[in-house]
Amino acid sequence: MSGAEVTDLSAGGPRPAVAGPDSDELRTLLLSRIHDVPDYPRPGVVFKDITPLLADPAAFGALTDALAALCRAYRADKVVGLEARGFILAAPVAVSAGVGFVPVRKAGKLPGATLRQAYDLEYGTAEIELHADALRPGDRVLVIDDVLATGGTAEASLHLIRRAGAEVAGVAVLLELGFLDGRQRLQASLDGAPLEALTTV
Numbered sequence: 001m002s003g004a005e006v007t008d009l010s011a012g013g014p015r016p017a018v019a020g021p022d023s024d025e026l027r028t029l030l031l032s033r034i035h036d037v038p039d040y041p042r043p044g045v046v047f048k049d050i051t052p053l054l055a056d057p058a059a060f061g062a063l064t065d066a067l068a069a070l071c072r073a074y075r076a077d078k079v080v081g082l083e084a085r086g087f088i089l090a091a092p093v094a095v096s097a098g099v100g101f102v103p104v105r106k107a108g109k110l111p112g113a114t115l116r117q118a119y120d121l122e123y124g125t126a127e128i129e130l131h132a133d134a135l136r137p138g139d140r141v142l143v144i145d146d147v148l149a150t151g152g153t154a155e156a157s158l159h160l161i162r163r164a165g166a167e168v169a170g171v172a173v174l175l176e177l178g179f180l181d182g183r184q185r186l187q188a189s190l191d192g193a194p195l196e197a198l199t200t201v
Ligand SMILES: O=P(O)(O)OC[C@H]1O[C@H](OP(=O)(O)OP(=O)(O)O)[C@H](O)[C@@H]1O
Pocket: 082, 083, 084, 085, 086, 120, 121, 122, 145, 146, 147, 148, 149, 150, 151, 152, 153, 154, 182
């Protein structure tokens, strides 16, 4: 996609495409907009703050374009976003790729009948839920989140998607924390589906 132009409906004109999902230029741009916050939310954790990236329309637009390209490449017909930061990335991707957005939320937030799954975080434990009727057998689902850390959240979401009878088209994250081995933890649950990290540290 390098050198192409992408129609930017929000800013009143085309913007230059930064690059496709697998380019050094894109990686450099994205990493430059993710800031380290030491000892948050607990001593010893370096929190990866994506708010500077979200505040930069060129970087956020390039990220959305790259994730939407993956969505099309994997022939996904639904995008699942993982609360909360995953929502921010997945919603514009769903619109751009022309597919439905489905939220996976922390327990107790969805109003309808749900499927629930417990999981461990880098800094705690949690439960997530999916509306029981949000996905159908035959749906191909791309899971989108900001960070892959231990892989617990993504793994739980894959269980929910399969329990709903849908197919996992892939998992795409903005940033993989390689030292936490989330990719290895996810291998079995991916069951051959691709895991794409646009950047890795
Ligand atoms: O790979 P894991 O170890 O599961 O960690 C990754 C998850 O942790 C963060 O979410 P968090 O639950 O902190 O919440 P937020 O997005 O609501 O801030 C992040 O947005 C991922 O969803």
